[in-house]
Amino acid sequence: MSGNDAVVEGAIRAGLDCYFGYPITPQNEIIAGMAARLPPLGRVFLQSESELAAISMVHGAAAAGKRAMTTSSSPGVSLMQEGISYLAGSRLPAVIVNIQRGGPGLGNIAPAQGDYFQATRGGGNGDYRTIVLAPDSAQEMLDFTFEAFDLADQYRSPVLVLSDGRLGQMMEPVELRDPPARKRVEKPWALTGAKGRDAFFICSLRLPVPELAEHNRVLQKVYREIERREPRAEAYRTDDALLVFTAYGASARLCREAVDLLRDEGLKAGLLRPITLWPFPHKKLLASLKKAKTLVVTELSYGQMLDDVRLAVAERVPIEFLGYAGGEAPSIKELVALGRKLLKKSRRKNASKGKRR
Amino acid sequence: MIATEKKVFTRSPVLTPNITHYCPGCGHGIVHRLVAEAIEHYGIRERTVCVAPVGCSVLAYKYIDIDMSEAAHGRAPAVATGIKRARPDLFVMTYQGDGDLAAIGTAEIVHAANRGENISAIFVNNAVYGMTGGQMAPTTILGQKTTTTPTGRAANEGPPIKVCEMLGTMDAPSYIARVTVDKPAAVRKAKQAIITAFGRQLDNKGFSLVEVLSPCPTYWRLPPVKAVKRIEEWMVHTFPLGVYKDKEAENA
Ligand SMILES: Cc1ncc(C[n+]2csc(CCOP(=O)(O)OP(=O)(O)O)c2C)c(N)n1
Numbered sequence: 287m288s289g290n291d292a293v294v295e296g297a298i299r300a301g302l303d304c305y306f307g308y309p310i311t312p313q314n315e316i317i318a319g320m321a322a323r324l325p326p327l328g329r330v331f332l333q334s335e336s337e338l339a340a341i342s343m344v345h346g347a348a349a350a351g352k353r354a355m356t357t358s359s360s361p362g363v364s365l366m367q368e369g370i371s372y373l374a375g376s377r378l379p380a381v382i383v384n385i386q387r388g389g390p391g392l393g394n395i396a397p398a399q400g401d402y403f404q405a406t407r408g409g410g411n412g413d414y415r416t417i418v419l420a421p422d423s424a425q426e427m428l429d430f431t432f433e434a435f436d437l438a439d440q441y442r443s444p445v446l447v448l449s450d451g452r453l454g455q456m457m458e459p460v461e462l463r464d465p466p467a468r469k470r471v472e473k474p475w476a477l478t479g480a481k482g483r484d485a486f487f488i489c490s491l492r493l494p495v496p497e498l499a500e501h502n503r504v505l506q507k508v509y510r511e512i513e514r515r516e517p518r519a520e521a522y523r524t525d526d527a528l529l530v531f532t533a534y535g536a537s538a539r540l541c542r543e544a545v546d547l548l549r550d551e552g553l554k555a556g557l558l559r560p561i562t563l564w565p566f567p568h569k570k571l572l573a574s575l576k577k578a579k580t581l582v583v584t585e586l587s588y589g590q591m592l593d594d595v596r597l598a599v600a601e602r603v604p605i606e607f608l609g610y611a612g613g614e615a616p617s618i619k620e621l622v623a624l625g626r627k628l629l630k631k632s633r634r635k636n637a638s639k640g641k642r643r
Numbered sequence: 644m645i646a647t648e649k650k651v652f653t654r655s656p657v658l659t660p661n662i663t664h665y666c667p668g669c670g671h672g673i674v675h676r677l678v679a680e681a682i683e684h685y686g687i688r689e690r691t692v693c694v695a696p697v698g699c700s701v702l703a704y705k706y707i708d709i710d711m712s713e714a715a716h717g718r719a720p721a722v723a724t725g726i727k728r729a730r731p732d733l734f735v736m737t738y739q740g741d742g743d744l745a746a747i748g749t750a751e752i753v754h755a756a757n758r759g760e761n762i763s764a765i766f767v768n769n770a771v772y773g774m775t776g777g778q779m780a781p782t783t784i785l786g787q788k789t790t791t792t793p794t795g796r797a798a799n800e801g802p803p804i805k806v807c808e809m810l811g812t813m814d815a816p817s818y819i820a821r822v823t824v825d826k827p828a829a830v831r832k833a834k835q836a837i838i839t840a841f842g843r844q845l846d847n848k849g850f851s852l853v854e855v856l857s858p859c860p861t862y863w864r865l866p867p868v869k870a871v872k873r874i875e876e877w878m879v880h881t882f883p884l885g886v887y888k889d890k891e892a893e894n895a
C-alpha cells in the first residue's frame with residue numbers, strides 16, 4: 287500500500303475518533319481514505335472549508351476529549367500554524383501529518399523537506415514545541431501515525447508526523463499491525479458539560495503576567511521531559527563507520543542504499559537517521575560518530591536539519607552538506623561517489639600522518 | 644398592612660456571581676444574561692459547551708457558569724463544529740463579536756451555516772472592534788467614525804456587512820434572526836429569539852444564529868443612555884430587526 291494509505295490505517299488502528307481535512311496534493315489519498323473508511327465505523331469525517339478551519343475543528347474535538355487529527359501538505363500546514371499554537375497553548379492532544387511538497391509559496395507538488403524549521407521550532411507564535419516523528423517507509427507511516435496519538439495524549443500536546451510526497455505516494459508492503467501501545471490516559475480535563483463539577487475553560491489565554499509566566503514554565507517542563515525520554519534515531523552500520531551520513535525520511539532511504547554499496551566496496555560507511563526531529567537525537571548522533579572522520583548531512587532542503595546537526599556535533603568532525611529543493615534529490619550514484627572520495631581522502635590523510643610520525 | 648413581596652427577578656443560577664469587566668452601558672452583560680436564562684430555560688447547563696470569541700467577551704467564562712473552549716480569532720464556529728461532531732449529545736454554541744464573526748471569521752460562520760451545523764451562534768453586533776480600541780468593524784456604518792476611519796467610514800471601505808441577510812439566503816440554516824437589547828420589550832424579544840434558536844439545536848434542526856445589536860458606549864464615544872438610544876436612531880436603519888430565516892415556519 288502507499289504511505290498515505292498507511293497513515294489512514296495507522297490512525298484508524300490508534301482509535302482516531304474525528305478527522306477534519308482540506309484537500310491538497312500530495313496527500314489527497316489520506317483525506318479520501320478517511321472519507322471512505324471512517325463513517326462506516328461510526329467515526330467522524332468532515333471536509334473543512336480551509337486548513338484554518340480544519341485545525342480548529344481538531345481543536346474542538348480534542349477539547350471534547352476525542353482522538354482527533356488532520357493531514358495536509360506544506361502550504362496547508364502553514365495555515366494550520368495558528369491552530370497548532372492554540373493547541374499547544376491549550377495543552378490539547380492532536381495529530382497533524384504533513385506530506386511535504388516543494389516550496390516556498392505554492393512551490394510544486396514534488397517531494398521536499400523544506401518544512402523542517404517550521405515543524406521543529408514550534409512553527410506558530412509563542413514558545414512551544416511539538417514532537418516531530420519522521421517516518422522513512424510506508425510501514426513507519428502506519429506505525430508512527432499510530433504512536434503519535436499515544437504521545438499526544440501522554441504529553442497533552444500536538445504531535446506532528448513529518449513525511450513527504452515521495453513516501454506518501456510510494457507503494458510498499460506494509461504489515462497491518464498495532465505497534466506497542468502506551469497506556470491509554472484518562473482525560474479528566476475534557477469539556478463534557480459541567481455536570482457534578484466546576485465549569486472548565488480550555489484556553490491558552492492567561493492575561494495576568496504571573497499566570498502566563500507560570501503556564502510557560504509548565505510547558506517548558508513538559509518539553510524537557512520529552513527531550514529526556516523521547517529522542518529516537520536509527521543507527522545503521524555506524525559502529526565502525528569512518529563516514530557517517532545523517533538524513534531523515536526520504537533522504538535517509540537514499541543514504542542507506544549508498545551505505546550498502548560503499549560497504550560492498552569495503553568502505554566503512556554508516557547512516558544515522560533521526561526518527562524524532564524534535565526532540566533531536568543529539569546523543570545518538572554523537573554516539574554514531576565514535577570512529578567517524580566525516581559526517582555527511584543530506585536533506586531535501588538547504589540546511590535546516592544541518593543546524594541541529596551542527597548544534598549536536600559542533601567542531602568534532604568535519605561536516606559535508608548536500609542540499610536539494612524543488613523536488614530534486616541526490617542520486618545514489620552521487621552519494622556513493624561522494625562517500626568514496628571522502629573516505630579515500632581521510633585514508634590518505636591518515637597515511638601521511640602515519641609517515642610523519 | 645404590608646403588601647406581600649413578590650419576587651419579579653432573580654439572577655440566573657447559570658451566571659456566576661462575578662462582576663463583569665465590561666464598560667458601563669455595554670450590551671455584552673445583557674446578552675450574557677439572556678444566554679444564561681435560555682440555558683436555564685431548557686435545563687441544559689450540564690451538557691452545554693460554549694466557544695468563546697476573541698474580543699471583549701473573551702472572558703465570558705468568568706460570568707457564564709458553563710464549560711467553555713477558547714478559539715482563535717474568528718474560528719469559533721469551526722471549534723464548535725469539532726465539539727458538536729465529536730459529541731452530538733452536547734449543546735454547543737458560539738458567542739462572537741462582529742469583528743470575530745464577520746471579518747476574520749467570515750469563512751467559518753458561512754460554512755458552518757451552510758452545512759446546517761447543529762450549533763447555535765450568538766452574534767453581538769456593536770459596529771466596532773471593542774477589545775482592540777474602537778477600530779472599524781465589517782459592520783461599521785457608513786459615515787461612522789472609528790480610530791481607523793477618523794473621518795467616517797467611506798464608500799470605498801465598503802458598506803456594512805449584513806450577516807443575517809447573507810446567511811438567510813442559504814438553504815441549510817434553521818433559524819436566523821436579528822434582535823436588539825435597547826429597551827425592556829426588545830430584551831424580552833431577544834430572549835425569545837435566543838430560546839427559539841437554542842430549541843432548534845435541541846430538536847436537531849440544525850444551524851441557528853441570533854444577531855444582537857448591542858451598544859458600545861466607549862467606542863461610540865457616547866454616554867450609556869445616549870448610546871442605547873443610538874440603536875434605534877441609527878443602527879436599525881442599516882440592520883433591520885426581524886427573522887431572516889425560519890425553516891420551521893417555511894415548512895409549516
Ligand atoms: C489573529 C488575530 N488578529 C487580531 C487580533 C486582535 N483582536 C482582538 S479582538 C479583535 C476585534 C474584536 O472585535 P469584535 O469581534 O467586534 O468584538 P468586541 O470586542 O467588539 O466585542 C481583534 C482585531 C487577535 N487577537 N488575533
Ligand code: SF4
Pocket residue numbers: 664665666668669670671699769773774858859860861862
Ligand atoms: S469596549 Fe465596547 S464592547 Fe467592549 S466592554 Fe466596552 S462597551 Fe463593551
